[in-house]
Amino acid sequence: SSFAFQGFPCGPPVWPMLAMVDKSGRSSRLPLYYQDGQLGDQREAHASAHIQASTPQGDPEAVLKAFEYFHDNHRPLLHVGSEKGQHLDAAICARSPMRVLEVGSYIGYSAIRMARLLCKGAQLYSVEENVENARLAEENVAHAGLSHVVVVLRGTVVDLRCSLEKLAPFDFILLDHKKMLYLEELQRLEKWGIVQPGTVIAADNIGGCNRGGCNRIRCGCGYATYVRTSEQYQTCNFWGTRDGIEISHFSQSLSNGRPLDPMRHSKSKPHLQCLLELGLPLIAGPGIRVVRSGMSEPIENESTAALQGISTSCDPDSRKAKPPLTSHGEKHGCASADTASSRTTSKPAAPVVLLPENEVAVAASAEAFGDLLASMVVSSLEEAPRREEVEAVPGAFLVRGAFSASEGALMGKAVRLAHGGSAPRVASELRRDSQHHRAVHIPQSALAALAERLRPLMPMTAGPKCTAKLEAPGREISTFLRCYRYLPGDSSRPHFDRSFVECEHTPNVMSSFSAYSLLLYVNDDFEGGETSFFQPDAAIPVSNKGLTPQCQRCDLIVAASVEPRAGDVLVFPHGLHPGCYPSPLHEGSLVTSGEKLLVRTDLVFIAP
DSSP: OOOOOTTOOSSOOOOOOEEEEOTTSOEEEEOTHHHHSSOSSSHHHHHHHHHHHHSOTTOHHHHHHHHHHHHHHTOOOSSOHHHHHHHHHHHHHHHOOSEEEEEOOTTSHHHHHHHTTOBTTOEEEEEESOHHHHHHHHHHHHHTTOTTTEEEEESOTTTTHHHHHHHOOOSEEEEOSOGGGHHHHHHHHHHTTSSOTTOEEEEEEEOSOOOTTOOOTTOOHHHHHHHHHOTTEEEEEEEOSSSEEEEEEEOHHHHTTSOOOGGGGOTTSOHHHHHHHHTOOSSSSTTOEEEOTTOSSOEEHHHHHHHTTOOOOOOHHHHHHSOOBOTTSOBOOOOBOOOTGGGOOOOOOOOOOEEEOHHHHHHHHHHHHHHHHHHTTTOOOSSOOEEEEOTTSTTOEEEETOSOHHHHHHHHHHHHHHTTTOOOOOTTOOOOGGGGEEEEEOOGGGGHHHHHHHGGGSOSEEETTEEEEBOOTTTSBOSEEEEEEEOTTOOEEEEOOOOOEEOOSBTTBOOEEEEEEEEEEOOOOEEEOOEEEEOOOTTSOBOTTSSSBSSOGGGOOEEEEEOOOTTOEEEEEOSOOTTSOOOOOEEEOOEEEEOEEEEEEEEEEEOO
């Protein structure tokens, strides 16, 4: 939607995508953000203007709410967010750091979030390479009344090595920039002595992928594997909406030379126990409940943690009553930074929020999908699946009757498992598109039977003028499943699907890529929820990432609308690979009643 703040133009300018060339000479289109730290449409400046115009000076809580309002109602921002932010709050309160290092300021959200909870006299140093981001971060921090706590350093960690070595050691470090660089960054900080025993390291955007030997570009698996297998770290991952935040404790004395318990990082182990091992409370704030897998009643984290002698509140007064231990095992009192929010004498009781243990739910869902798809080997369909073209969308078609009603029912249970523990949504609440799905990874072998059913009806090349051939039997369907659950009032806004690229053999050299989206319609006992395709219009600008149109929904003309039917699979092209069909703009239309369930995956081709 279009908007204007403090003299900024209404509607974003269209910024070009950068053409990148890998070692083999192939070009790809990466968003400008990966080069200069911004999303390219001035949303960072718009957000800062909104924050400073709509909140009082010196109120960090109001500033954080303004960040979230802009993110939810205008344009998404690259920040930790409130869900993962609660776990970040908990880690800060548990460690009570006196010196904090943040790598990646963006425009100041996480610096403000951490600084508002720091002890009196504590200092936070935030490193930011982008000059404009650094300026905006300083302005937002000053507006929140925390400029005496936060120092924004311009440059990279490498540029600032001498300064950081003088400031070391740091009690707490937040990595929040390009996750593909996290491992290199952490090992650099270890080598320089900036990370020392007792340091807690939080890394944002970790947890979306946990596959061993993952070679995907822009993935954080290397970092996750390192901290989860190193004898120097105890670590846990806490899920947000689409990915997680990894919180790790560096202490050589914790392992005592013994192998670490692999179950500590397992998705099947309750996070409460993981955090007790780590020595941190589960989440911040009283009155928040955690739904644990396999239990009929939610567990109150205050009472459970109290049995273990751990404070669960980030309130400064609470921390005075139960002062935490320093890295040397000495108690010290902690007076919060002097801000307007800390001077508030009374606060309303926090609402009860249900937080699903997504890692556990997703693991259970993956197991259910594996059992279901493996069972297709011994089951048979009454009629062979048939292909039906979607005439108005080049390259799109339906596979009718791809799986049976009983298989669909089991698939629906697996989708609901992936969303396990989700809080009931009130009618007035609008959910972001990202809250509709959960990512589930399953073994390649589990897809063999479904692939065998679908392969005869699939395109053998990636496009009419592309020579890339369909992957080998059993490998043509991606193991990365996205489980969607739409409730009444939910929809997926108009967007383009993007292609993923694998570099399996040589780093930065594409070995395979996806060229088609596959939507498995799990059920049809709902109203609305059609998959609608729009007529292409070159005059409509798109976002910097090339995924969403910058216009109103009423400006788009529907070319075709596919009504979901249980057991069908909708296949349509996506991505920007040369010689392929154009990627169609589409949406998941509004669900008016009932519950819509579907699974999305991708069709994979071998790079020529």
